[in-house]
Amino acid sequence: MAGAFLVAGAAIGAMAAWGDGSTPGEEAAEYAAAATTGLRTDLEPVVTRFHRFGELESAQWVMHWPRDLPWTPQSAQERPMFAVLHLKPGQVQRLLDGRRGKPADAPAFDTDDLPGGDGLPASLAPYVPADAAWVAVPELDEVLVRAHRGVSVSFDPASDTVVIQCIDALDPDEVQKRTAEGQTFLITPSPFVLPT
Numbered sequence: 001m002a003g004a005f006l007v008a009g010a011a012i013g014a015m016a017a018w019g020d021g022s023t024p025g026e027e028a029a030e031y032a033a034a035a036t037t038g039l040r041t042d043l044e045p046v047v048t049r050f051h052r053f054g055e056l057e058s059a060q061w062v063m064h065w066p067r068d069l070p071w072t073p074q075s076a077q078e079r080p081m082f083a084v085l086h087l088k089p090g091q092v093q094r095l096l097d098g099r100r101g102k103p104a105d106a107p108a109f110d111t112d113d114l115p116g117g118d119g120l121p122a123s124l125a126p127y128v129p130a131d132a133a134w135v136a137v138p139e140l141d142e143v144l145v146r147a148h149r150g151v152s153v154s155f156d157p158a159s160d161t162v163v164i165q166c167i168d169a170l171d172p173d174e175v176q177k178r179t180a181e182g183q184t185f186l187i188t189p190s191p192f193v194l195p196t
Contacts, residue, residue: 036062036063036064036065036113036114036115036121037061037062037063037064038062038113038123039060039061039062039113039121039123039124040060040061040062040063041058041059041060041061043056043058043059045061045063046059046061046083046085048171049081049083049145049146049169049170049171049172050083050085050144050145050164050169051171051172051173052143052144052145052172052173053085053087053091053095053144053162054087054088054091054094054095055087055088055091056085056086056087056088057086057087057088057160058086059083059084059085059086060083060084060123060124060127061081061082061083061084061124062081062082062083062113062120062121062123062124063079063080063081063082064079064080064081064115065079078148078167078168079167079168079169080115080150080165080166080167081147081164081165081166081167081168081169082120082121082124082163082164082165083162083163083164084124084127084128084161084162084163084164085161085162085163085164086127086159086160086161087160087161087162088160089160090160091160092155092156092157092160092161092162093157093160095137095140095144095155096135096137096155096157099137099139099140100137100139101135101136101137101155102135102136102137103133103134103135103136104134104135104136104154105134106132106134107119107120107124107128107134107154107163108120109121109122109124109125110122120163120165128161128163129156129158129159129161132156132158132159132161133156133157133158134154134155134156134163135154135155135156135157136152136153136154136155137153137155140153141153144172145164145166145169145172146169146170146171146172147166147167147168147169147170148167148168149166149167149168150165150166150167151164151165151166151167152164152165152166
């Protein structure tokens with residue numbers, strides 16, 4: 001019986017949502033478009049989150065965010081971020097010196113910038129060198145990027161380009177305040193100095 005009320009409630013809610021004349025497909029498209037920043041080139045959000053990589057010449061990025069609904073599952077409230085960083089000459093090599101890297105696959109791209117794809121948003125494709133020799137250095141992922149999970153970083157030393165994918169990127173040097181079992185404590189990040 002409770003299931004019948006839930007189904008009826010969902011049907012009424014759907015009819016109310018489409019009462020403005022839009023179709024379910026249009027509603028989904030509007031939601032998806034509102035759930036992404038589209039291509040951005042402003043540096044402040046990138047510098048805040050990825051300043052440990054060194055000096056930037058330019059950056060292109062896209063972020064997805066969840067719709068603010070009380071019944072949205074926790075995993076759907078994550079904010080994936082995709083960024084292409086173009087560092088000043090020599091910066092990538094300085095990061096990689098003395099570290100063991102391994103060849104990495106070239107980034108794959110989705111057909112659009114909407115959430116739910118498996119690759120990088122399509123609008124980033126023109127900013128990623130087609131002939132790059134990508135290198136991954138897993139030990140640097142968590143040192144350079146602070147995110148809740150899903151950190152993937154690929155470097156191209158020849159073009160000083162970095163491609164980053166992560167979930168909920170934060171400032172890696174920000175002191176965090178946590179509360180556990182009634183006690184509040186601070187987590188201070190380890191200091192990081194770029195290799196010279």
